[in-house]
Amino acid sequence: MLKKKRYLSIIMALVMVIAILPMNVFANEVNEPVEQTPETTEIVSEDKTPVVTEGENDENDPLDVTEEEANPETLSDRGATVTGVAIISKPDKTVYTVGEALELAGLKVRLTYSDNHTDDVAFADFAGHAPVITTSPADGTIVNTPSIITVTVTCNLQTATFQVTVKAPAPATVTGIAKKTDPDKTVYTKGEVLDLTGLEATLTYSNGDTEDVDSAVFASHNPVITTSPAPGSVLNTVGNQDVTVACNGKTFNFQVTVNAPVPGTVTGIAIKTNPTKMVYNVGDKLKLNGLEVTLTKEGQPAEDVAFADFAAHAPVITTEPADDTVLDTAGIKTVKVKCNGFVATFNVEVKALVTPRVLSADVYYDKVKGTAQPVGATVKLYKNGVVLGSGIVDSLGNYSIAYNFGYYNGYYGGYYGYYGNVINPTNVGHTSLSGYTTANTHVVAYDGNGNYLGSTTSSSTGYYYISYSYVSNYNAITVYKGYYDGYYGGYYGYYGKYSDKYYGYYYDLSDYYLQAEKDGEASEKFWLNNAYAHNYWNGYWNGYYPGYWNGYYSNAKYATVTDAKAGNSYVKGYGVNPYATVTVKDSLGYNLGSSTADGNGYFTTYTNRALKYGETLTIITSINNYKDVSTTYVVGGSTSSYSYNYKNEFVIGSGKLVKTVDGITTIQYMDVAPYIKDGRTMLPLRYVAESLGYTVSWNASTRIATFTDGTHIILVSIDSSKFYIDGKAYNFSVKPEIKNGRTMLPISEVGKALGLSHGNKGEGKNIEWDAATQTVVIQKNK
Numbered sequence: 001m002l003k004k005k006r007y008l009s010i011i012m013a014l015v016m017v018i019a020i021l022p023m024n025v026f027a028n029e030v031n032e033p034v035e036q037t038p039e040t041t042e043i044v045s046e047d048k049t050p051v052v053t054e055g056e057n058d059e060n061d062p063l064d065v066t067e068e069e070a071n072p073e074t075l076s077d078r079g080a081t082v083t084g085v086a087i088i089s090k091p092d093k094t095v096y097t098v099g100e101a102l103e104l105a106g107l108k109v110r111l112t113y114s115d116n117h118t119d120d121v122a123f124a125d126f127a128g129h130a131p132v133i134t135t136s137p138a139d140g141t142i143v144n145t146p147s148i149i150t151v152t153v154t155c156n157l158q159t160a161t162f163q164v165t166v167k168a169p170a171p172a173t174v175t176g177i178a179k180k181t182d183p184d185k186t187v188y189t190k191g192e193v194l195d196l197t198g199l200e201a202t203l204t205y206s207n208g209d210t211e212d213v214d215s216a217v218f219a220s221h222n223p224v225i226t227t228s229p230a231p232g233s234v235l236n237t238v239g240n241q242d243v244t245v246a247c248n249g250k251t252f253n254f255q256v257t258v259n260a261p262v263p264g265t266v267t268g269i270a271i272k273t274n275p276t277k278m279v280y281n282v283g284d285k286l287k288l289n290g291l292e293v294t295l296t297k298e299g300q301p302a303e304d305v306a307f308a309d310f311a312a313h314a315p316v317i318t319t320e321p322a323d324d325t326v327l328d329t330a331g332i333k334t335v336k337v338k339c340n341g342f343v344a345t346f347n348v349e350v351k352a353l354v355t356p357r358v359l360s361a362d363v364y365y366d367k368v369k370g371t372a373q374p375v376g377a378t379v380k381l382y383k384n385g386v387v388l389g390s391g392i393v394d395s396l397g398n399y400s401i402a403y404n405f406g407y408y409n410g411y412y413g414g415y416y417g418y419y420g421n422v423i424n425p426t427n428v429g430h431t432s433l434s435g436y437t438t439a440n441t442h443v444v445a446y447d448g449n450g451n452y453l454g455s456t457t458s459s460s461t462g463y464y465y466i467s468y469s470y471v472s473n474y475n476a477i478t479v480y481k482g483y484y485d486g487y488y489g490g491y492y493g494y495y496g497k498y499s500d501k502y503y504g505y506y507y508d509l510s511d512y513y514l515q516a517e518k519d520g521e522a523s524e525k526f527w528l529n530n531a532y533a534h535n536y537w538n539g540y541w542n543g544y545y546p547g548y549w550n551g552y553y554s555n556a557k558y559a560t561v562t563d564a565k566a567g568n569s570y571v572k573g574y575g576v577n578p579y580a581t582v583t584v585k586d587s588l589g590y591n592l593g594s595s596t597a598d599g600n601g602y603f604t605t606y607t608n609r610a611l612k613y614g615e616t617l618t619i620i621t622s623i624n625n626y627k628d629v630s631t632t633y634v635v636g637g638s639t640s641s642y643s644y645n646y647k648n649e650f651v652i653g654s655g656k657l658v659k660t661v662d663g664i665t666t667i668q669y670m671d672v673a674p675y676i677k678d679g680r681t682m683l684p685l686r687y688v689a690e691s692l693g694y695t696v697s698w699n700a701s702t703r704i705a706t707f708t709d710g711t712h713i714i715l716v717s718i719d720s721s722k723f724y725i726d727g728k729a730y731n732f733s734v735k736p737e738i739k740n741g742r743t744m745l746p747i748s749e750v751g752k753a754l755g756l757s758h759g760n761k762g763e764g765k766n767i768e769w770d771a772a773t774q775t776v777v778i779q780k781n782k
Contacts, residue, residue, distance in 0.1 A: 072275070082131060082156035084112035090118060094164045096143050102151075102164070104139040109153055109160060129358055131156050174223060174248035176204035176448065186258045188235050191267040191298065192341055194232045194243070194256070201245055223248050230656060233667045248470040261298040265342040266315060268296035272304055279349045280327050286335070286348070288323045289495070293337055293344060315340045330562055345664070351602075352562040352574070357524035358518035358652065359557055359575070359601075361396075368528065369400035370514075371557075371577070375600050377518040382525075383511050395600040396578045401514075423481050430474050434465040441481050448476025469624060556580060556626040559619040561633040566613035566764055567779075571633075573619070574602045581625040587616045610780075611635045613764045648691040650674045650683060652774040659691050673738040674776065680746035681769060681776060685716065685736070688750055692780050705743060707754070714753055718743060723753055747776065757778065 023725040029398045046359040074597035092106035107123040111133075126133035133155045143149060146168040153160045184198035199215040218225035225247045235241065235258045241254050261267065276290035309318035320336040327333060330352040356377050360370040372379050372393045379399040380390040391399040423443070425435035437443060443464045444455040453468040458481075470479065512528040537775070556577055571584050571593075582603040583594040592607040611617070613635060620630045649658040652675060657668040668691075674683050686696050686705070694707045694714075707714040721732045732749045748768055751758040756766035756778065768777045 029190065076667055079115040080115040080117055082111050082158055083114050085133075085155050085158045085160040086110045086112070087153065087160050087162050090162050091123070094162075096164060096166045097169050098144055099169065100145055102137055102139055102141045102143060104135060104151075107135075107153075109133065109155075110371060111155060129155075143200070157324070172205035172207040172209060174203050174250060175206050177225075177245065177247050177250040177252055178202045178204075179245070179252050179254055182254060183256075186255075187259065189259050189265060189549060190236060190238055190261045191257075191265065193236055194229055194231055194233045194235055197226060198244075199245075201247070202227060218245075219773070221247075222772055224651070224775070226651065226654060228654075228656065230658065230667055232665060261353075263297075263299035265298040266295050266342065267298050269317075269339050269342045269344045269515060269677075270296075270339060271337065271344050271346050272296045274346050275307070275348075277348075279351065281351050282328060282330050284327055284350075286321055286323060286325045286327055288319060288335075289576060291319075293317065293338075293339075295339060313339075315465075323694050324456045326442045331565075343664075356518050356521055356523040358514045358516050358523055361514060361526060361528060363405065363528060366404050367400060367402045368514070369398065371397045371601070372399050372514075372516045372523075373397060373574070373600065374518060379514055379516050382513050382515065389513075397601050398578070405509075417740040422625060423479050425477075428474055428477055430470050430472070431473075432465065432467040433477065433479065434463070435479070436462045437481050438462055443479060443481050445477055445479045447471050448473055448478075453477065476759065556623050556629045558629050559603070559621055559633050561619060561631075562613060562636050564617060564633055566635055567610050569607045569610050571607065571611075571617065572603070573617065574600070576601045576603060576621045577623045577626065580621050583620040583622065585618045585620065589618075592617070609768070610764075645781040646692050648688070650688075650776040650778070652676060652776075653679065657687060657691060661693075672742040672744075675739075675744075680734075680748075682737075682739070682744040682746055683750050683776060684739075685744045685745050685750060685753065686742060688778060692754065692778065694754075716743065716753060725753075727756070750778075 009226045043617060086109060088108040088110050089106065091104045093103045096102070104123045106222050109121055111119045111121060113119070114570065115781070121129055121133060122402050123139075126135070126748075136152045136154070137149070143164075143166045145166065147166055149164050149166055150161050151164060153162075178201065180200040180202045181198060183196045185195050188194075196215040196218075201210045201213050201215075201218075203213060205211070211715045213221055213225060215227075215231070217225065222467065225245065228244045228246070229235075229241075235256070238258050240255045240257055242255055244251055244253050258375065270293065271291075272294045273290060273292040275288045277287045288307045293305055295303045295305060297303060306314055307323070307752065311317070317337065317339045320338065321333075327348075327350045330350050333348050333350050334345050335348060337346075356372070356374065358370065359380060361368055362370050368381060369391075373395065375393055375395055377393045378390050379393060381388045381401045381403055389401040389403045391401040393399050411524045421436065423437050426432040427434045433445060439458060439460050441458045441461045441462070441464075442455065443458055443469065445453040445466050447453055453471070456464050456465040456466050458464040466479075509528040511526050513525040514528070515525055516523040532779060557575055557580070559573045559582060560575040561571060561573040563570070573582075576582055576597045578597060578599045578601055580597045580601070580603075581594055582597055582605050584592045584607060586592055592609065593605050595603055595605040597603040615635050617633045617635060618630050620628055622628045647660040653673050655670045655673045659666050659668060668687075670684060672684050672687075672688050674681065676682065689696050689707045692709075694709050697705075697706045699706070703718045705716045705718070707716070712726055713724075715725070716736060718736055721735045723730055723732060730752065732745070732752065734746060734749065736743045736745050736749075738744070745767060747754065750756065758767035759765035759769075761768045761770040761777075766778065766780050769775075770777070
């Protein structure tokens with residue numbers, strides 16, 4: 001059908017040409033028959049209408065030609081331009097590795113022209129085509145970055161694109177390991193620890209590269225290089241001992257020689273008695289007097305050695321830091337005691353230096369008293385730079401300075417009511433008292449130390465009732481009654497606690513101030529007009545009670561935190577009221593712990609979990625007759641440098657367990673190695689629990705494992721996904737499984753069972769996974 005239409009078009013074109021030619025052109029052909037041959041088209045032109053007849057075999061029909069053959073003029077002759085480019089087929093290669101050259105063989109495009117003509121062009125003809133066809137990037141360009149690269153094909157400003165993928169080169173793998181140099185030390189005495197300093201290994205990679213690695217970086221190398229036994233392992237077997245160095249399943253061995261010790265050789269050290277002084281202030285010198293250690297010896301009885309004999313002992317005993325070292329950083333300081341390569345440790349506490357400071361002042365007509373720091377400081381009262389009196393800060397942080405602040409208008413400040421107007425309650429006990437007095441009379445009670453207990457106003461019948469916190473010696477309680485004067489207003493003084501709405505104390509305290517001084521250092525000035533402004537007056541004022549000012553409690557003292565580091569389970573500080581309750585809460589308001597401050601306002605509050613790096617704590621100070629106050633503190637430290645007294649390392653595929661307890665590291669070899677199954681890291685539950693100080697037992701008949709740390713009891717059934725903590729049921733997401741007779745659980749499930757958080761390296765969790773080294777670190781404070 002297509003051929004017929006094409007023939008028809010050509011014939012019609014010929015007819016039109018003939019029609020416009022002069023007639024004499026055909027003069028010699030009139031009435032002559034048209035010669036016909038088979039397989040040609042017969043044209044009957046009597047009525048100027050062409051008729052097409054198809055031959056028997058049109059494959060060789062001379063009219064079966066392309067448009068270009070029928071009209072062989074050039075594009076420029078036609079005046080056609082490229083108006084579009086399309087990708088017909090992408091190159092044979094579309095996926096590359098970094099470093100390879102771009103290969104565009106196999107690329108083919110279709111050009112569309114302004115006259116609707118199309119042209120298919122293979123890449124090999126791009127350069128010779130008119131107009132030229134270009135690519136960006138060009139063929140042969142080196143691809144250097146893992147990415148998806150877009151290749152643009154351009155012709156006559158028309159473009160088409162396709163993409164190729166560039167992958168990172170596959171990492172070379174370790175295919176061999178060999179010893180390059182022996183360690184410096186290869187001969188030991190029984191009881192010494194393995195030292196691999198100087199050992200160097202040569203790694204061979206799948207790409208033909210080699211690398212020399214020093215033992216100092218074996219653990220941090222990727223992939224990790226391990227040794228068995230590990231550096232620091234105690235060598236207790238006499239004779240030649242193999243040391244295996246492994247990386248990516250490839251190994252080499254070398255030997256060390258362990259000789260029998262000479263009788264009397266030191267084989268261990270332990271602290272027998274701590275030094276006399278264990279608590280210091282920043283700037284103090286370390287004093288090791290009283291320290292005593294016990295040395296164990298080969299073939300001989302143990303020996304106790306006092307600090308005074310350390311230097312003269314053979315072998316010598318040293319400490320780090322040394323005696324008389326200045327302790328310049330607040331916190332817990334570990335002291336190491338060393339002998340013959342063995343180490344024992346103990347900790348001392350270094351407190352932050354306390355700067356002299358006046359914390360509060362209560363002004364009376366005849367004295368000023370309050371709290372200050374540190375203990376033993378002298379608090380001086382000044383007026384216009386002249387010392388008026390002084391007092392010493394006692395062990396509770398209190399001071400008192402006698403001074404007559406004077407009269408005003410001939411009256412002692414506030415001497416209204418009656419001094420010593422005592423009444424006797426009918427009933428008095430540890431937590432309440434009651435009785436009768438005059439009607440509508442204010443009644444107040446104090447304990448034997450003069451501390452305010454409570455108050456009330458008697459009824460129209462004179463009955464009164466006062467409740468208070470527990471008082472052990474209730475027989476020492478004294479009850480007073482006061483008077484109300486409609487002219488003067490307010491209730492006036494009880495038992496020498498004078499206050500007066502009109503006559504008050506010395507009306508201008510702006511010239512008075514206090515300073516705490518110790519060891520040549522003085523605090524900032526504490527102005528007594530601040531005491532007035534901050535409600536430190538005792539006694540009644542306008543009918544309110546001690547500790548109130550215009551109906552409000554005075555504030556307790558804010559805590560100053562000195563130690564709250566990530567990984568620790570305590571918060572330390574100072575500056576609160578003596579014997580105040582200090583409570584620590586997390587950012588969600590959960591109570592982490594509370595404690596009672598000492599007489600100097602110092603506190604150590606232990607928390608029910610390790611602190612987390614960067615979390616915000618709220619520190620609340622509470623004390624009777626004062627308003628609670630709180631301050632916030634952001635936990636410092638490092639996401640990767642926590643201090644745990646239990647820290648254990650498990651390596652996937654290795655039976656080695658590295659255990660560190662209170663700074664002492666030992667190596668244990670397990671009869672089952674951790675492994676990865678279905679993307680889960682499986683750990684032997686018994687070894688994990690025991691390494692954290694749990695006692696583990698197994699009941700073969702019930703197939704239940706019991707774990708206890710003295711506080712909690714955990715039951716794990718091998719045949720169930722349930723487990724129990726202190727009798728409460730919980731569920732594992734997967735059931736435990738048995739491997740070489742050991743109960744195996746994924747990391748997350750171990751965390752559930754033992755109450756441990758889990759995450760990746762550096763996140764400050766109890767269980768941390770290091771994917772690079774295939775290592776699990778489990779750490780906890782107990």
